[in-house]
Amino acid sequence: MIAGFDTFPDELRDTTEVTVECVSDETTPETCGRWEETFEVGTPEAIMMDAHGLLHFDGLPTECPECGNYVLLAYNGVEVFKEP
Numbered sequence: 612m613i614a615g616f617d618t619f620p621d622e623l624r625d626t627t628e629v630t631v632e633c634v635s636d637e638t639t640p641e642t643c644g645r646w647e648e649t650f651e652v653g654t655p656e657a658i659m660m661d662a663h664g665l666l667h668f669d670g671l672p673t674e675c676p677e678c679g680n681y682v683l684l685a686y687n688g689v690e691v692f693k694e695p
Protein backbone atom coordinates (compact mmCIF):
# COMPACT_ATOMS: atom_id res chain seq x y z
CA MET A 612 0.00 0.00 0.00
CA ILE A 613 1.49 3.31 -1.09
CA ALA A 614 0.37 6.45 0.68
CA GLY A 615 -2.36 8.32 -1.18
CA PHE A 616 -1.99 11.71 -2.79
CA ASP A 617 -4.77 14.26 -3.14
CA THR A 618 -3.46 15.53 -6.46
CA PHE A 619 -0.87 14.29 -8.89
CA PRO A 620 2.47 15.82 -7.86
CA ASP A 621 3.67 18.57 -10.21
CA GLU A 622 7.22 17.24 -9.98
CA LEU A 623 6.12 14.06 -11.76
CA ARG A 624 3.78 15.60 -14.29
CA ASP A 625 4.71 15.26 -17.98
CA THR A 626 8.20 14.04 -17.28
CA THR A 627 10.14 11.13 -18.72
CA GLU A 628 13.20 11.63 -16.53
CA VAL A 629 12.87 10.61 -12.92
CA THR A 630 15.49 10.73 -10.20
CA VAL A 631 14.89 8.03 -7.62
CA GLU A 632 16.42 8.48 -4.18
CA CYS A 633 16.66 6.25 -1.15
CA VAL A 634 15.30 8.22 1.80
CA SER A 635 15.64 7.29 5.42
CA ASP A 636 13.74 8.80 8.29
CA GLU A 637 12.51 7.59 11.66
CA THR A 638 10.35 4.94 9.98
CA THR A 639 13.33 3.53 8.04
CA PRO A 640 16.42 4.13 10.17
CA GLU A 641 18.37 1.18 8.76
CA THR A 642 18.58 2.34 5.16
CA CYS A 643 21.63 3.63 3.30
CA GLY A 644 19.76 6.89 2.81
CA ARG A 645 21.86 8.10 -0.07
CA TRP A 646 21.41 6.00 -3.19
CA GLU A 647 20.25 8.14 -6.10
CA GLU A 648 19.91 7.40 -9.78
CA THR A 649 18.15 9.02 -12.71
CA PHE A 650 16.00 6.91 -15.00
CA GLU A 651 14.30 7.52 -18.31
CA VAL A 652 10.79 6.24 -18.66
CA GLY A 653 9.24 5.73 -22.07
CA THR A 654 6.23 7.99 -21.64
CA PRO A 655 4.86 10.33 -18.96
CA GLU A 656 1.98 7.85 -18.62
CA ALA A 657 4.42 5.41 -17.00
CA ILE A 658 3.76 7.35 -13.81
CA MET A 659 0.12 7.09 -12.87
CA MET A 660 -2.13 7.92 -9.97
CA ASP A 661 -5.09 5.64 -9.54
CA ALA A 662 -8.55 6.41 -8.17
CA HIS A 663 -7.30 5.85 -4.62
CA GLY A 664 -4.53 8.43 -4.96
CA LEU A 665 -1.84 5.78 -5.08
CA LEU A 666 1.13 6.35 -7.35
CA HIS A 667 2.26 3.62 -9.72
CA PHE A 668 5.65 3.61 -11.41
CA ASP A 669 5.93 1.50 -14.53
CA GLY A 670 9.54 0.61 -15.22
CA LEU A 671 11.03 2.42 -12.24
CA PRO A 672 12.59 0.75 -9.21
CA THR A 673 10.37 0.58 -6.15
CA GLU A 674 13.15 -0.48 -3.84
CA CYS A 675 16.72 0.63 -3.27
CA PRO A 676 19.27 -1.69 -4.94
CA GLU A 677 21.83 -0.74 -2.28
CA CYS A 678 19.99 -1.54 0.94
CA GLY A 679 16.63 -2.99 -0.13
CA ASN A 680 14.63 -0.11 1.36
CA TYR A 681 11.20 -0.06 -0.25
CA VAL A 682 9.40 1.88 2.48
CA LEU A 683 10.39 5.44 1.65
CA LEU A 684 11.76 6.49 -1.71
CA ALA A 685 11.67 9.88 -3.39
CA TYR A 686 10.80 10.34 -7.06
CA ASN A 687 11.95 13.75 -8.32
CA GLY A 688 11.91 14.78 -4.68
CA VAL A 689 8.37 13.53 -4.05
CA GLU A 690 8.54 11.20 -1.06
CA VAL A 691 6.45 8.08 -1.50
CA PHE A 692 5.79 6.05 1.62
CA LYS A 693 4.83 2.40 1.41
CA GLU A 694 3.56 0.40 4.37
CA PRO A 695 6.15 -2.19 5.42
Ligand SMILES: [Zn+2]
Nearest residue numbers: 633643675678
Ligand atom coordinates in the same frame (compact mmCIF):
# COMPACT_ATOMS: atom_id res chain seq x y z
ZN1 LIG B 1 19.16 2.53 0.21
